[in-house]
Amino acid sequence: xxxxxxxxxxxxxxxxxxxxxxxxxxxxxxxxxxxxxxxxxxxxxxxxxxxxxxxxxxxxxxxxxxxxxxxxxxxxxxxxxxxxxxxxxxxxxxxxxxxxxxxxxxxxxxxxx
Amino acid sequence: xxxxxxxxxxxxxxxxxxxxxxxxxxxxxxxxxxxxxxxxxxxxxxxxxxxxxxxxxxxxxxxxxxxxxxxxxxxxxxxxxxxxxxxxxxxxxxxxxxxxxxxxxxxxxxxxx
Numbered sequence: 001x002x003x004x005x006x007x008x009x010x011x012x013x014x015x016x017x018x019x020x021x022x023x024x025x026x027x028x029x030x031x032x033x034x035x036x037x038x039x040x041x042x043x044x045x046x047x048x049x050x051x052x053x054x055x056x057x058x059x060x061x062x063x064x065x066x067x068x069x070x071x072x073x074x075x076x077x078x079x080x081x082x083x084x085x086x087x088x089x090x091x092x093x094x095x096x097x098x099x100x101x102x103x104x105x106x107x108x109x110x111x112x113x
Numbered sequence: 114x115x116x117x118x119x120x121x122x123x124x125x126x127x128x129x130x131x132x133x134x135x136x137x138x139x140x141x142x143x144x145x146x147x148x149x150x151x152x153x154x155x156x157x158x159x160x161x162x163x164x165x166x167x168x169x170x171x172x173x174x175x176x177x178x179x180x181x182x183x184x185x186x187x188x189x190x191x192x193x194x195x196x197x198x199x200x201x202x203x204x205x206x207x208x209x210x211x212x213x214x215x216x217x218x219x220x221x222x223x224x225x226x
Binding site for chain 2: 004012029031032042043045048055056091093097099101102103104106107
């Protein structure tokens with residue numbers, strides 16, 4: 001199994017630009033989680049999906065952030081417009097029905113200048 | 114509001130020593146308590162987990178001790194090795210289909226050779 005796949009691995013963009021992060025969960029997993037990690041705030045859950053449906057988006061910081069999961073094998077996290085305080089490592093994780101173990105991808109390091 | 118409090122923030126241990134990381138939780142509805150290990154540049158990975166029906170779980174050099182009445186659980190790493198140097202996160206979740214994990218802020222462990 002290839003594990004959770006995220007792209008890009010690194011993204012450098014200027015303030016005000018749109019950023020799209022992508023995630024492919026492990027095949028057969030039906031829950032997908034988006035996290036943001038910073039030194040100051042640790043690991044924060046932004047949103048999670050069950051069976052492609054958003055269940056809890058209370059961690060999405062503001063309207064500039066949006067996430068979609070159009071099918072079981074693909075999800076995006078979009079930031080528009082981006083700001084320097086959005087600089088962080090963004091992780092995607094997935095898990096299967098009946099399991100609590102979350103499998104994390106390698107992360108996308110986002111730098112907004 | 115931090116529902117899972119982790120300490121210490123950082124820890125330095127000599128090779129062969131015992132590393133101990135502690136977590137305390139508030140919500141008595143939590144029934145799953147995992148520890149994740151994260152190496153630099155990687156996503157967190159499940160190390161060991163426990164449910165409240167047992168007081169201890171051991172896997173190799175890693176042991177979780179659980180105190181339900183005190184609402185505390187801890188990770189013990191016996192015979193700590195330089196390869197154990199990583200960031201460790203405790204977490205907790207509730208029973209049922211909601212697999213959202215509530216995370217501690219992490220402990221950076223350095224094992225000196």
